[in-house]
Amino acid sequence: xxxxxxxxxxxxxxxxxxxxxxxxxxxxxxxxxxxxxxxxxxxxxxxxxxxxxxxxxxxxxxxxxxxxxxxxxxxxxxxxxxxxxxxxxxxxxxxxxxxxxxxxxxxxxxxxxxxxxxxxxxxxxxxxxxxxxxxxxxxxxxxxxxxxxxxxxxxxxxxxxxxxxxxxxxxxxxxxxxxxxxxxxxxxxxxxxxxxxxxxxxxxxxxxxxxxxxxxxxxxxxxxxxxxxxxxxxxxxxxxxxxxxxxxxxxxxxxxxxxxxxxxxxxxxxxxxxxxxxxxxxxxxxxxxxxxxxxxxxxxxxxxxxxxxxxxxxxxxxxxxxxxxxxxxxxxxxxxxxxxxxxxxxxxxxxxxxxxxxxxxxxxxxxxxxxxxxxxxxxxxxxxxxxxxxxxxxxxxxxxxxxxxxxxxxxxxxxxxxx
Ligand code: AMP
Ligand code: GLY
Numbered sequence: 001x002x003x004x005x006x007x008x009x010x011x012x013x014x015x016x017x018x019x020x021x022x023x024x025x026x027x028x029x030x031x032x033x034x035x036x037x038x039x040x041x042x043x044x045x046x047x048x049x050x051x052x053x054x055x056x057x058x059x060x061x062x063x064x065x066x067x068x069x070x071x072x073x074x075x076x077x078x079x080x081x082x083x084x085x086x087x088x089x090x091x092x093x094x095x096x097x098x099x100x101x102x103x104x105x106x107x108x109x110x111x112x113x114x115x116x117x118x119x120x121x122x123x124x125x126x127x128x129x130x131x132x133x134x135x136x137x138x139x140x141x142x143x144x145x146x147x148x149x150x151x152x153x154x155x156x157x158x159x160x161x162x163x164x165x166x167x168x169x170x171x172x173x174x175x176x177x178x179x180x181x182x183x184x185x186x187x188x189x190x191x192x193x194x195x196x197x198x199x200x201x202x203x204x205x206x207x208x209x210x211x212x213x214x215x216x217x218x219x220x221x222x223x224x225x226x227x228x229x230x231x232x233x234x235x236x237x238x239x240x241x242x243x244x245x246x247x248x249x250x251x252x253x254x255x256x257x258x259x260x261x262x263x264x265x266x267x268x269x270x271x272x273x274x275x276x277x278x279x280x281x282x283x284x285x286x287x288x289x290x291x292x293x294x295x296x297x298x299x300x301x302x303x304x305x306x307x308x309x310x311x312x313x314x315x316x317x318x319x320x321x322x323x324x325x326x327x328x329x330x331x332x333x334x335x336x337x338x339x340x341x342x343x344x345x346x347x348x349x350x351x352x353x354x355x356x357x358x359x360x361x362x363x364x365x366x367x368x369x370x371x372x373x374x375x376x377x378x379x380x381x382x383x384x385x386x387x388x389x390x391x392x393x394x395x396x397x398x399x400x401x402x403x404x405x406x407x408x409x410x411x412x413x414x415x416x417x418x419x
Contacts, residue, residue, distance in 0.1 A: 002062050003302065005030040005041060006048055006078070007069025010329075010361035010379040011287035014294040015069060015301070016040045017357060022302035029061060035370060036360025048073055051081040058087045066090065067305060071284050074263075075101040090305045092283050095259040099250070100283035103180045104145050110278060113249040117278040120182035126170040132181055133162045139184040142166055144174035153221065155184065187272040188415070189279065190231040191289055192242050194267075195304060196251050197313040198260025202304070203243055204318050205296070206234040207289040208415065213336055215411045222336040223376060226412030228326040228387055229292040232419050233271060242269055242276045250281070262308055291359050291381045292325040323355075324416075326390040327381040328398055330408045332362070335375035340405065345370045345377070347402035355383040355390075356397050377406055387416045 001024055005016055013036040019028055020040045028041040031048055046057055058066065066082055068074055068091035077094035091097075098105040110117040118141065123129035133140065142165035144152030152174050156162035162181075170177040193204040207229035213219040234242075246267055254261040266282035266289075285293070294301070298319040307313045332339035341364075348358060348370060359381055362374020380397045384390030391413045398408055 001064030002027045004063045004066045008032040010359045011290040012069040013359040014291040018294040018301040022300045024302040034360045055085045092263040096261040097283040099281040113253045118182040129166045141182045143180045144169045145178040187270045190234045192267045195308045197311040200313040206231040225329045225409045227289045291327040291379045295325045296321045323383040325383045328394045330378040330406045343405040345403040357381045
């Protein structure tokens with residue numbers, strides 16, 4: 001079949017890498033794509049926010065399946081519109097994507113179904129939020145409701161910090177002012193991915209990412225500076241516990257609302273002394289976690305994603321390479337702040353070691369030349385016999401790439417290596 005992949009990041013390059021291995025694929029198209037994806041797919045000249053144009057393109061090119069990578073088109077209802085037009089599309093509906101799009105929605109669902117998560121309150125006005133902070137004290141966590149590209153969360157160690165965060169939200173920094181204030185939880189974080197067709201749940205695997213820009217997990221939050229899979233802290237027992245206490249009740253809850261969740265569900269967990277608790281859901285694959293997942297995936301990706309979409313997930317299994325994988329994000333200097341675009345990247349046209357893939361994120365072509373085009377630019381991804389060897393391999397390739405205006409963290413995987 002012909003498949004259209006929506007998105008332009010490292011996650012989508014990794015999905016494209018797995019999609020083109022599928023026996024079911026005839027031709028892969030991508031929009032907006034990037035130069036790395038362009039080596040595997042035909043880039044469609046499409047504005048993905050124009051759903052009518054996407055539908056027309058699908059009809060024109062006989063697209064049998066659309067795979068939506070990022071959250072924004074999900075929250076905008078692209079899957080709803082494609083399905084209404086009779087085009088199978090992977091990903092949750094706009095309603096179900098609220099699991100990611102609205103922290104308040106998810107928190108209310110957790111309360112209703114007894115899903116372990118941080119205690120919280122929702123506020124629509126500044127004064128009661130500030131009064132609540134005074135009552136609770138620090139440490140405490142302040143979150144803007146809605147999508148904020150990972151930048152809407154403040155883990156405040158002092159009352160002053162938490163008050164500043166609340167004021168920023170109600171000043172409209174993240175759009176409509178509404179915030180969630182929640183209990184500060186302590187523990188190691190891990191990501192757990194499942195596919196669900198709304199009834200059955202197929203656990204995929206686990207990963208851990210490094211959200212902070214600086215070594216030792218310090219400095220501002222980013223979209224993620226690196227990741228590895230599996231997460232050593234996520235034992236089989238903890239995966240089972242997360243599945244039974246967190247994921248399954250969520251899937252059941254959405255089905256009971258009449259809006260079954262179909263797609264990948266990414267649970268961001270924190271492993272507290274009381275067991276795993278939910279920090280957040282994402283309604284899509286993680287970025288850069290997908291890069292390490294896809295390099296480890298042995299099953300046919302189209303087969304799994306189609307079964308998810310067609311409600312035939314029951315009995316499916318996902319097979320993974322035993323070898324772990326690790327990815328290093330190479331970002332433009334200045335990230336997660338303002339960055340310069342258009343700086344030339346050289347050294348990618350060489351034969352790298354076996355078990356290495358360089359996924360493109362924010363890249364573009366300037367004539368024939370590859371240039372940077374965003375904050376996170378390349379994802380150097382490697383498998384190895386253990387995390388240490390995957391890490392060494394990834395950094396050897398990072399060092400072989402010639403790009404003077406970028407940087408990376410040199411300690412990706414440190415938590416796994418300490419174990
Ligand atoms: P989120 O966007 O909700 O995933 O939050 C971003 C990051 O903030 C998480 O990955 C955690 O590191 C941290 N965080 C969020 N909620 C809490 C919490 N209740 N307690 C401690 N840290 C948190
Ligand atoms: N790496 C974090 C995310 O995809 O949300």
